[in-house]
Amino acid sequence: MEYGEGSGGSGRGDKKKRYHRHTALQIQILESTFKECPHPDEKTRMQLSRELDLAPRQIKFWFQNRRTQMKAHHERADNCALRVENDKIRCENIVIREALKNLVCPTCGGPPIGEDCYFDEQKLRFENAQLKEELDRVSSIAAKYIGRPVLQLPAVQPFHMSSLDLSMASYGGRMHSGPSLDLDLLTGGGASSSTTINPDPLPIISDIDKSLMAEVATNAMEEFISLVHNTEPLWLKGPKDDAIENLNLDNYRRIFPRPNYNPNLRTEASRVSGVVIMNSLKLVDMFVDSIKWSETFPAIVSKARTIEVISSGSQSGYLQLMYEELQVLSPLVPTRQMYLLRFVQEIKQGSWAVVDVSYDFPQYNPSRLKVQRLPSGCLIQDMPNGYSKVTWIEHMQVEETNPVNRLYRDFIYSGLAFGAKRWLACLQRACERTASLIMTDASSHDLGGAMPSAEGKRSMMKLSQRMMHNFCWSINPPNGHQWTTLSGTNEFEVRAILYKSTNGLVLSASTTISLPVPPQNVFDFLRDGRTRPQWDVLSNQNPVQEVANIANGSHPGNCISVLRAYTPSQNNMLILQESSTDASGSLVVYCPIDLPAINIAMNGEDPSYIPLLPSGFVITTDGHQEMTDGHHGGSLVTLVFQIQTNSLPSAKISPESLTTVSNLITSTVHQIKGSINASSTTT
Structure with a gap:
């Protein structure tokens, strides 16, 4: 401050x-x-x-x-x-x-x-x-x-x-019949809702609990520091990626014996190091604030809340009790819910340790998925020019009560879904976006409009960041509501959920498909305006023109675009799109937005009141390459389409609206598969 x-x-x-x-x-x-x-x-x-x-x-x-x-x-x-x-x-x-x-x-x-x-x-x-x-x-x-x-x-x-x-719901002659179906109606909407979720009921913290928490956190810090600095025999190089190290479980159990160890739990434990564009103090400030924490990791942290600050002393460190839900951006993967202690301590000048460890409240256990987070977190060390070296360790024990969905089995079991590599990659991308937001000379170009000023670029970046957070929030909204299957084939199922936003009721529909091509190929295909008519059924195969582009990362695919479709009936409607990629996966998120709203943001005015209803794609590896030798991995692509159904909360959703959104997703999947398969065949 x-x-x-x-x-x-x-x-x-x-x-x-x-x-x-x-x-x-x-x-x-x-x-x-x-x-x-x-x-x-x-x-x-x-x-x-x-x-x-x-x-x-x-x-x-x-x-x-x-x-x-x-x-x-x-x-x-x-x-x-x-x-x-x-x-x-x-x-x-x-x-x-x-x-x-x-x-x-x-x-x-x-x-x-x-x-x-x-x-x-x-x-x-x-x-x-x-x-x-x-x-x-x-x-x-x-x-x-x-x-x-x-x-x-x-x-x-x-x-x-x-x-x-x-x-009734039909598509292409296939009929889906059954009893009447209830969709869950959610209150709230947007990225901010992820930080206001209240685990109910909240645990009551006594003085005895606080002393126990301090002891657990201190032991977790000691174990974490040992895991950071130890190499052999605790860590083994990964077979596919030399940057990732996996925990040698046999040696770990000998060094850190636990009397209540459960051999039936599946262990995920990995370590990775990298450099981020942010100094240690700013990173620590970001980690102790649950709102900033969830905004930094919107693709991983579905919900986060600080329940109580246990200690804020300078010598003893900063200790807080949190509630957190972790997600993979797909309705097919349940969230991981947990209470945890976050302990922050300065190890030496310019070096901070941020350690998370589960703290059980059996009477308040919120999760259907039993998850135990063993000492995890990151060691942050200052480097010259405002950079930091971050060593991230992620260590969990998981007991699934239900089988993991077949599409995501390899992705989760390989440790990529919730492992250290994904956390560090998302942190690096978030810091890169923050750095580009601060820089007034961020690379940009426009193709037919006025070049935005430095304030206009920042306003556009903030608008796009809110769009990305809203998109991630919509996949796992609060209060434990579930997606409902609308229709299904042998290839994929279309699921839907209904929630209440500030502008009315929103119907969100989603599906996940597997493609036999690398994730980078899928990302390049979906983000390119020239290939958009091949999959965007709403464009009626009309060409799309990019009228503005703002880079917000070093990778050419990390950018914000303003697109105009050549449709005579929609001359005043543009498309705001952000494409983002890192080592953990990729996102292509877009939202229709009218010309006056774009001009407001381009002129540097406050874009916070501009309504957004984003749709888009989540692209990750399918995990096969990490689980098998000599196999070229494919991609998992989750589509999410959102439509506003009615401005009155008391209105009912018609079967026609549900059929329309189901048909929209089905047609888009067929278009993508046809184009991707044709492209991969020719190459």
């Missing part, structure tokens, strides 16, 4: 601001003091000044700024609570109106005379205003006793739709 401080001088106009960046140790001590006493007296400030080698004025300003931050944080929390209460009222209103529809008049036997079946917006606003006044009154009374307003609002339960009439 930076804090401004006026320089010396008698004239007020002569004063210029200079900034002082506190060290991590200084911030830890200040935070610890603030937690005990937000308003320190002069004696305490002087003592801190001597201890931290800071001027008393700096100490005073730091506490003033910190109190302002806390006040703003509480205000944001209160505003969120009011929004939750507003949504609750709306949901209750819908339920009441649905119930009124089923009433009959006792006199004539007909329907009762009442208001319109849709929302009475003005009435709701009036009711919400009354509730807000009541909440403010109670909050102000509570403030007299605890020093700040406190709102205790009941949790809003997910609102489920009525059963949908889905007796």
Whole structure:
């Protein structure tokens, strides 16, 4: 954090601001003091000044700024609570109106005379205003006793739709029949929802629990440091990739014996090292903040939340209890859910260790998939020019209650799905995107429009980053809702899920297919605007023109594109697309967006309110090459299409909409397979 401080001088106009960046140790001590006493007296400030080698004025300003931050944080929390209460009222209103529809008049036997079946917006606003006044009154009374307003609002339960009439769905003469099908309706939407998920119920942390947690974290740190610095006999070079090392389990069990070791659990353990474009302090700050953590790894971290900070001392390190769900970007792979301790400690100057280890709450076990995370994490070492060397270790024990899907079996069993290589590759890509966002001279070109300014490039990057996060979030949305199979063949199944966004109901459909070609070939085919008419059935085989391109990585495939399709009826509609690739896999994500919205972002204005409904592709190796010798690996491609179905939460999804999205995915799969197979045959 930076804090401004006026320089010396008698004239007020002569004063210029200079900034002082506190060290991590200084911030830890200040935070610890603030937690005990937000308003320190002069004696305490002087003592801190001597201890931290800071001027008393700096100490005073730091506490003033910190109190302002806390006040703003509480205000944001209160505003969120009011929004939750507003949504609750709306949901209750819908339920009441649905119930009124089923009433009959006792006199004539007909329907009762009442208001319109849709929302009475003005009435709701009036009711919400009354509730807000009541909440403010109670909050102000509570403030007299605890020093700040406190709102205790009941949790809003997910609102489920009525059963949908889905007796028939057809494509190409094939009929899929069955009983009526319910799609889960989710509340919320977007990347931010991944950080607001609340494991229910939350574990209650006692003082005894905290002391046990500190002991577990300390032991995990010792084991992790030993695993980082040990080579033989603990680590073995991988047969296919020399950069990946696999844990020698027999030697590990001899060195680190565990009395409760379960031999029936499958072990995944790997180590890899690499260089990232970010210094150690920024990386540590990113890892201890659950929101930044999930934003850094949207393709892996489906949900993350800090439950409680156990310790924030400068000497003992930073220890927090977290809830986390890890994902592979496909509905076919269940998420891995766990409570874990994250322990951050500075080993020496410029060298930090971030260690995760599972902490079990048997009564709160949230997962159908039993996962035990043994000491894992990363060692971060500063390098010149703002770079860091990162050594990542990932060590899990997994007990699947259900068989792993056949398409992803090799990918998961090879350790690529949740292993160290994927974590480090995603971190390197995230740091590269951050670096390109900061650089004002990021490479870009346009082909027929005005060249965006530096602010315009940053605005476009932020808009595209939000699109990518929304896409990853949509594959495994919160609250444990499941995908429902709409139709299926021997080759693939089409699945769907329904969720509520700020703009209405969104129907998301997905399928995963296997292709006998390398992932890079599939990525190049899908991201290229010249080959887009071969698979994009909505373009009606019309050519696509790239009108702008912004590079956000060193690989030529890491870029943001603005595309225009030659369709006379959609002259004002463009396509925002980002393609991203790293050693763990690739993404091609796109979203229709109108010309005025693109111009807003290109001009450097705030793009946060621009609505986004992304679709796209996830491309990974199928894992065969890592599991077998002499076999050329293929690709796994997950397609996700999203359509907005109705602006009214009370509306039902028609069978025609479900048939349309199922047919859309089926046609796209056939187009991709035909084009890829034809291309691979000719080469």
